[in-house]
Amino acid sequence: QKEVEQNSGPLSVPEGAIASLNCTYSDRVSQSFFWYRQYSGKSPELIMSIYSNGDKEDGRFTAQLNKASQYVSLLIRDSQPSDSATYLCAVDNQGGKLIFGQGTELSVKP
Amino acid sequence: GAVVSQHPSWVICKSGTSVKIECRSLDFQATTMFWYRQFPKQSLMLMATSNEGSKATYEQGVEKDKFLINHASLTLSTLTVTSAHPEDSSFYICSAVGFPANYGYTFGSGTRLTVV
Numbered sequence: 424q425k426e427v428e429q430n431s432g433p434l435s436v437p438e439g440a441i442a443s444l445n446c447t448y449s450d451r452v453s454q455s456f457f458w459y460r461q462y463s464g465k466s467p468e469l470i471m472s473i474y475s476n477g478d479k480e481d482g483r484f485t486a487q488l489n490k491a492s493q494y495v496s497l498l499i500r501d502s503q504p505s506d507s508a509t510y511l512c513a514v515d516n517q518g519g520k521l522i523f524g525q526g527t528e529l530s531v532k533p
Numbered sequence: 534g535a536v537v538s539q540h541p542s543w544v545i546c547k548s549g550t551s552v553k554i555e556c557r558s559l560d561f562q563a564t565t566m567f568w569y570r571q572f573p574k575q576s577l578m579l580m581a582t583s584n585e586g587s588k589a590t591y592e593q594g595v596e597k598d599k600f601l602i603n604h605a606s607l608t609l610s611t612l613t614v615t616s617a618h619p620e621d622s623s624f625y626i627c628s629a630v631g632f633p634a635n636y637g638y639t640f641g642s643g644t645r646l647t648v649v
Contacts, residue, residue: 457638466539466626466643467577511576520567521628525576 426450427514429524437532442499444527446512449493455515456488458497460508461526467511471497502531536560537629539641546617546648554612554644556627562607563629568600571624571643583610607631617648 429446436442444458455474459467471486473479473495479486485498499506512524536559546552556566565584569577581597583589583604591597599621601613610629614621627641 464624464645466640468640469638472638520579520582521577522579523576 426522427512427524429510429512429527431525432528433530434527435530435532436502438502438504440502440531442502442506442529442531444497444499444510444512444529446495446497446524447493448495448512448514448522450514450516451490451493453490453493453514453516456486456495457513457515457521458484458486458495459511459513459523460506461511462508470510499529502529504531504533507531535639537563537627537639537641539627539644541644542642543645544647546646548618548648549616551613551615552617552646554614554625554627554646556610556612556629556641558608558629558631561629561631563610563631564607565630566604566610567628567630568602568610568612569626569628569640571626577626580612614646617646619648622646622648 427448458471460470461467473486473488476488483500487496507530509526509528511526513521538557538559568580570580571577579592580595581589581591581602583602585604585607589602604610624643624645626643
């Protein structure tokens with residue numbers, strides 16, 4: 424079993440819709456969780472970090488964490504074509520050492 | 534804050550030569566730097582962890598004699614790909630952790646290495 428798993432997609436949503444991205448992780452001691460966005464040929468950029476159970480909102484983005492289910496998700500409201508990218512879920516187990524999922528490719532159609 | 538500068542952004546080299554990639558923390562002191570590699574259509578894979586002033590720790594399957602890492606100061610780490618071959622062509626990205634704490638949030642801009 425992979426340490427961090429995501430659906431590879433591609434996930435296609437129409438402009439203005441909600442995009443839902445999911446991630447599961449295997450190590451129960453994980454404490455910090457991150458969502459990164461990566462455009463083709465570019466380095467990942469941090470979108471959200473979440474450390475405790477529940478929801479965390481930042482603009483159009485909402486991260487949700489459920490440690491009992493070992494599940495973390497990212498919702499993007501009012502999706503825009505500029506949101507089209509690969510979204511990487513990352514889990515920090517050891518002070519900055521990030522384990523990445525394989526990424527979900529999101530395509531927002533105008 | 535927490536800016537990590539990486540260069541070169543791209544490099545083309547001949548098979549058998551060596552290439553050095555630099556990663557600098559610009560506004561904080563990086564006690565630990567992480568080096569990742571990303572092949573096309575794949576996720577980031579951690580190659581090694583380097584702590585300032587000590588030897589790097591390599592992940593399983595990564596050849597330490599081929600990928601030389603130096604972290605001699607709190608603001609600079611280098612990755613040298615020695616005797617590069619076409620299969621080493623990849624996107625190499627660094628990340629840094631230090632103080633003030635940023636917990637590896639920030640990545641460098643990456644280096645696209647092409648070995649011909």
